[in-house]
Amino acid sequence: xxxxxxxxxxxxxxxxxxxxxxxxxxxxxxxxxxxxxxxxxxxxxxxxxxxxxxxxxxxxxxxxxxxxxxxxxx
Amino acid sequence: xxxxxxxxxxxxxxxxxxxxxxxxxxxxxxxxxxxxxxxxxxxxxxxxxxxxxxxxxxxxxxxxxxxxxxxxxxxxxxxxxxxxxxxxxxxxxxxxxxxxxxxxxxxxxxxxxxxxxxxxxxxxxxxxxxxxxxxxxxxxxxxxxxxxxxxxxxxxxxxxxxxxxxxxxxxxxxxxxxxxxxxxxxxxxxxxxxxxxxxxxxxxxxxxxxxxxxxxxxxxxxxxxxxxxxxxxxxxxxxxxxxxxxxxxxxxxxxxxxxxxxxxxxxxxxxxxxxxxxxxxxxxxxxxxxxxxxxxxxxxxxxxxxxxxxxxxxxxxxxxxxxxxxxxxxxxxxxxxxxxxxxxxxxxxxxxxxxxxxxxxxxxxxxxxxxxxxxxxxxxxxxxxxxxxxxxxxxxxxxxxxxxxxxxxxxxxxx
Numbered sequence: 301x302x303x304x305x306x307x308x309x310x311x312x313x314x315x316x317x318x319x320x321x322x323x324x325x326x327x328x329x330x331x332x333x334x335x336x337x338x339x340x341x342x343x344x345x346x347x348x349x350x351x352x353x354x355x356x357x358x359x360x361x362x363x364x365x366x367x368x369x370x371x372x373x374x
Numbered sequence: 375x376x377x378x379x380x381x382x383x384x385x386x387x388x389x390x391x392x393x394x395x396x397x398x399x400x401x402x403x404x405x406x407x408x409x410x411x412x413x414x415x416x417x418x419x420x421x422x423x424x425x426x427x428x429x430x431x432x433x434x435x436x437x438x439x440x441x442x443x444x445x446x447x448x449x450x451x452x453x454x455x456x457x458x459x460x461x462x463x464x465x466x467x468x469x470x471x472x473x474x475x476x477x478x479x480x481x482x483x484x485x486x487x488x489x490x491x492x493x494x495x496x497x498x499x500x501x502x503x504x505x506x507x508x509x510x511x512x513x514x515x516x517x518x519x520x521x522x523x524x525x526x527x528x529x530x531x532x533x534x535x536x537x538x539x540x541x542x543x544x545x546x547x548x549x550x551x552x553x554x555x556x557x558x559x560x561x562x563x564x565x566x567x568x569x570x571x572x573x574x575x576x577x578x579x580x581x582x583x584x585x586x587x588x589x590x591x592x593x594x595x596x597x598x599x600x601x602x603x604x605x606x607x608x609x610x611x612x613x614x615x616x617x618x619x620x621x622x623x624x625x626x627x628x629x630x631x632x633x634x635x636x637x638x639x640x641x642x643x644x645x646x647x648x649x650x651x652x653x654x655x656x657x658x659x660x661x662x663x664x665x666x667x668x669x670x671x672x673x674x675x676x677x678x679x680x681x682x683x684x685x686x687x688x689x690x691x692x693x694x695x696x697x698x699x700x701x702x703x704x705x706x707x708x709x710x711x712x713x714x715x716x717x718x719x720x721x722x723x724x725x726x727x728x729x730x731x732x733x734x735x736x737x738x739x740x741x742x743x744x745x746x747x748x749x750x751x752x753x754x755x756x757x758x759x760x761x762x763x764x765x766x767x768x769x770x771x772x773x774x775x776x777x778x779x780x781x782x783x784x785x786x787x788x789x
Binding site: 314316328330337338339340341344345346348349353356357 | 460699726727730731732737752756765766769
């Protein structure tokens with residue numbers, strides 16, 4: 301979760317948004333974190349590089365919890 | 375003093391030596407494939423084929439057997455030797471030029487460098503190959519820095535321009551780049567034609583020096599980088615800087631002063647721009663090839679241009695280079711031209727990375743100044759991009775690399 305938090309904060313900061321202190325499983329990528337398509341694309345590419353998982357492989361991912369289960373291979 | 379023809383790694387070949395070697399060369403191959411691309415052997419073989427009037431196929435000596443196989447070249451046939459039937463003595467340079475111009479059967483076949491797909495085979499006759507070669511008394515004393523692969527189109531252009539004016543060629547390609555300052559000084563080089571990438575790589579070793587001998591600098595082979603013009607002009611204060619549009623298929627066609635190319639009146643009816651802003655060239659201007667797809671006699675160059683007026687255009691990008699980010703077409707060259715200005719960036723390549731959210735996003739591979747901190751530079755690149763580019767044109771991923779892959783002609787590989 302910490303690694304994911306760092307990645308997301310890096311994306312947020314580079315886009316000029318404020319970083320977040322923590323992530324919950326229920327945190328929504330678009331609605332709560334305000335990630336747009338380009339930021340989501342960036343997120344998926346970084347996660348693929350770091351963890352070897354394509355989080356959008358089989359459809360839409362909405363929450364941090366879903367990202368984490370993808371990474372953990374659930 | 376004997377007029378020098380070629381200087382190559384400290385070895386000098388005079389025009390007299392060239393004429394003598396042409397006479398001595400009795401066995402020849404219709405395939406010109408010289409491992410290591412020794413320029414003297416390449417030039418000698420081309421002139422030989424012209425004098426004895428046989429077709430020649432030029433194959434890059436840097437290609438491996440595997441690559442040759444993929445190009446469907448039968449490697450055995452490369453080493454077949456034929457013997458000259460009527461040995462022919464050329465007395466002097468003028469006779470040599472006359473003999474060259476009297477060819478009937480001669481064609482020169484070469485392969486496109488193939489940034490995408492299989493290299494295409496294109497055959498030229500002397501007319502299409504030397505369309506833009508200019509012969510004049512005022513060019514007599516020119517001394518050329520040779521900065522291209524000698525088996526490629528741009529290299530052949532420089533070779534013919536130099537040969538037809540009996541100029542001296544100083545080989546500065548392939549490991550000789552770092553010696554360029556010494557070679558310019560020693561040989562009083564007056565002309566250089568090279569890619570933007572070549573100029574970028576030699577600029578650090580030229581910085582702070584001034585070479586008054588240089589009369590003309592030509593950009594060819596890849597997209598012109600206008601940011602190089604100022605530093606080059608400071609180093610070469612007497613040089614006119616020109617930019618050339620040429621392709622293996624069509625030869626050298628247009629010249630630009632800055633970014634605007636002029637279509638010469640002589641071919642203005644044979645050049646047009648279609649509704650998608652793609653530059654089209656009439657087939658009559660092309661070398662021969664079986665692999666062209668023509669549309670009503672017009673060849674699609676794959677080059678996107680902006681028409682300034684009926685006889686002038688600007689080059690925008692290669693059609694195949696465009697990257698689709700969430701439905702927005704991005705020209706990576708535009709992004710590169712902006713981000714090269716970020717302090718700490720020495721060179722960069724912008725390419726596509728596939729993903730399921732936006733189809734593609736931009737990835738930048740950056741060669742950075744060793745003094746600059748990676749994290750800081752990443753931030754400043756993104757900030758700079760955010761300020762000057764639309765958001766889909768911002769490289770989302772930035773990787774630092776030591777080298778940017780190039781094709782054999784020195785074009786960046788955007789794969």
